[in-house]
Amino acid sequence: MSKERIKIAPEMFDIMPPEYQDLVQRATYGNETRGWKDIGTSKELIEEHSLCAGCPESMAFRYILASLPAPEDTVMVGSTGCTSLVFPHVGVHNIHSLFGNQNAIASGLKRALTVRFPDRVKDVVVLAGDGATVDIGLDMTLQAWFRQEKFTTICFDNELYANTGGQESGLMQKGFVAKMAPVGKTFEKVRLPEIARESGCHYVVNCTVSKPNLVEKVIKNAIHVAREIGPTYLQLYTPCILEIGKNSMEGLQEMRDSEKPAERFSYKEYVSDQAKELLTELAAKEKERKAAAKKQLAGQA
């Protein structure tokens, strides 16, 4: 991010909106060690939102935005759905265009940014619901993976069309009775993580967003692998508490129940050999950085 393109005169800074001042002084753009632990002590890149009270998607948004390795050079791509109510509040550039075309938008975007900034890294991250990713947009989801486009696809899997009022989706469980599935869904939940692996994704994780440290780890891994190697896919369970008949405070428990061993969101990952090599390398560098920081801290003391 160029902080030079628009610059507020120092004399004017204190009359800028507090929101602006906060983002300049307390956000974590450019901080290499940023992560979910900054939540509560720094300015977050998402704060207010218009999701339902207690919606797990709002937790997911906060963890993901806190975990982006380089938000100052990240552009996000959304789709139509509950996420499109949140993106206007997000403090990184983001695009909404149509329903289901998010991976096509991201393909063009990533290539344009690569042409325009050949010597710099610009991360592209797609974040869309399961209707957008698996139903209406499946073609473009898969084709982006076949082409080995270098961006991360995140699917907020709430197992239905939440924003339109709880209709059947491809990621819905078999037998679930919903709008447009009046006698229960007749076919199995689409196995997109396996399809992702077969389609050329180098890092695939299926999990819930109950644990912020886990979300941070998988987000960082996915973005680093996408940056260096090729497509990555995260399928995150963000239950629609409204449509599955839960109360506002029950979202977290729903995720914990669904991630138990043998449940459909027990942690599963696939890492290609190339990605394993990269992640090992990055882990070693991180260890080195921590050791050096510790040493420096000890020296200061």
Place this chain on the structure above:
Amino acid sequence: MATQSLVGTKNRAGQMVADPWELLHTAERTPSFFTGSEVIKEAVRRANCDVMIAYPITPQSEAAALIGELFAEGFIGDYFRGESEFAVMSQCAGAAFGGARVFTTTAGPGTMRAMENFPMWAGARLPIQMIVTCRGINSPLSIQPDTLEISYLLNTGMLVWHAETAQDFYDWILKGYIVSEEPDVHLPLALCCDGFFVTHTKDMVNLTPADQCLPPYDPYRSPVPCMDMECPPVRMMRDPFVMKSNYISYATHASWQQEVWAAIERSRKHAIRWLDGLIEVENPDADILIVSSGTAVSQGREAKCLLEDDGIDIGIVKIKTLRPWPAEEIREATRKAKHIIVPEFNVTGWLAKEIRATIPDAGRVLAGPHVCGGMTMPPEIIAADIKKRLGIQSESLAGRGS
């Protein structure tokens, strides 16, 4: 602006960035005998494009593939084949959101498949250029020339121009970027031609020097932020008007749409300057005018010759831009005409409807002849329709009865 300071510098392919006006008006031209598809390639070679995304569909496949050759030669930043026209137009949008100058081509059913993207392009103010080599969209399957698809583009918020010849096509691809990227316009352009008639026939075209190109696109002249995180992000809305049912939301959407259409209107002055007017008029004092766009204009010119042999005086009005719609120009050009003949390569006669809605005394308009599904339009049928209108007996034409 920033682009002008780049005149005289070299681009990625080693071409010299030229002053656009000089490039298109005073630079030496080389006459070349090319197909329409090759002409598209030669224009794009000089357009300093960042991204081109391709998909095969007749009759634009050859042009789309030839631009791939330009990529291989280093004239374009990136190029790939998308998976469908819907996806391609979204990929074009992504590239344009990211600040690239984008080019693509499509035709017929491809245009229809991609349709959802076009109002989105206009609403997002993306100055993408899309060549439309018109063909049939009907079932049973047809790949032949037919301009029905243009009518679907007219209300998308895109600029829509209709080229008659390969020379128009060449010049307008370059001029199209200049007009559509103006900050007070910044809209996508559908540059249409009649498939096969223009794409697959050879014509003599005067080309500008191959070692000179347009200035690069400057995304920071856009009226909306470029999505590259080079400008500080803002939280765009405290109360997003996405899917809200309240007055502010309605008003925001209404004013946004009005602004898109106002931008089309603002493109008028640029298009007049660069295209030398939105219409071209020949013999405006004639009682009978043939008013048309695309290759129907060429057929009208031939009909004019035939009728002149019979002593009937004919004028020609060539409409270059359909959006912006040259309403004033058409009213003025047809002021004295007693009969206005509108030949079209489609079954519905959408151009005649537009003209009827524009001029006083619309009964003067004769909608037709209409040919479609790949039928050619011999000038004889235009001449016969005009004679019929005038009550002059003419020989019956094969296949048309009397």
